Amino acid sequence: MAMESYVLAGGCFWCLDAVYRTLRGVDDVVSGYTGGTAPDPSYEAVCTGSTGHAEAVRVDFDPDVIPREVILDVFFTLHDPTQLNRQGADVGTQYRSAMFFADDDQRAAFEAARERAADWWPGDVVTTIEPLGDFFRAEEYHQDFFAKNPGQGYCLAVALPKVNKIRRSYADYVLT
Numbered sequence: 001m002a003m004e005s006y007v008l009a010g011g012c013f014w015c016l017d018a019v020y021r022t023l024r025g026v027d028d029v030v031s032g033y034t035g036g037t038a039p040d041p042s043y044e045a046v047c048t049g050s051t052g053h054a055e056a057v058r059v060d061f062d063p064d065v066i067p068r069e070v071i072l073d074v075f076f077t078l079h080d081p082t083q084l085n086r087q088g089a090d091v092g093t094q095y096r097s098a099m100f101f102a103d104d105d106q107r108a109a110f111e112a113a114r115e116r117a118a119d120w121w122p123g124d125v126v127t128t129i130e131p132l133g134d135f136f137r138a139e140e141y142h143q144d145f146f147a148k149n150p151g152q153g154y155c156l157a158v159a160l161p162k163v164n165k166i167r168r169s170y171a172d173y174v175l176t
Contacts, residue, residue, distance in 0.1 A: 056100065
């Protein structure tokens with residue numbers, strides 16, 4: 001089967017990037033920006049919250065190796081989808097929990113995943129499901145940030161615990 005891509009936003013893209021890179025069947029992860037109106041936004045512009053864009057990742061995966069549902073359940077496991085426009089100390093619409101669909105099949109899969117997640121989380125899941133518009137690749141230093149900066153404070157305090165949580169919860173899909 002051919003590769004598929006999901007575009008997901010769940011707070012800082014460094015965490016999503018770090019987690020998805022640990023999974024078998026994931027061919028590539030690209031950090032970027034989507035969901036806003038500014039053409040070709042920079043990290044600095046997105047951080048202001050004025051562009052409407054979210055920090056997001058495009059996850060390219062082989063559904064014959066890792067099921068679509070696992071990709072989506074990992075998304076809802078690795079971040080808190082009950083926090084509106086934030087993840088922990090990262091606050092603003094650029095850190096919103098959102099899924100960007102490319103077609104009706106993705107929209108239906110995203111809705112089903114959000115319903116599953118509602119059973120796992122106390123409180124309301126606020127993840128939005130939005131049409132995928134333009135996806136802008138983030139600056140090169142954001143790509144595979146965790147691997148390039150393992151001793152960086154944010155990586156140690158925020159990303160590493162998420163990576164470890166997914167390694168435990170989805171051990172059957174973790175690269176060895």
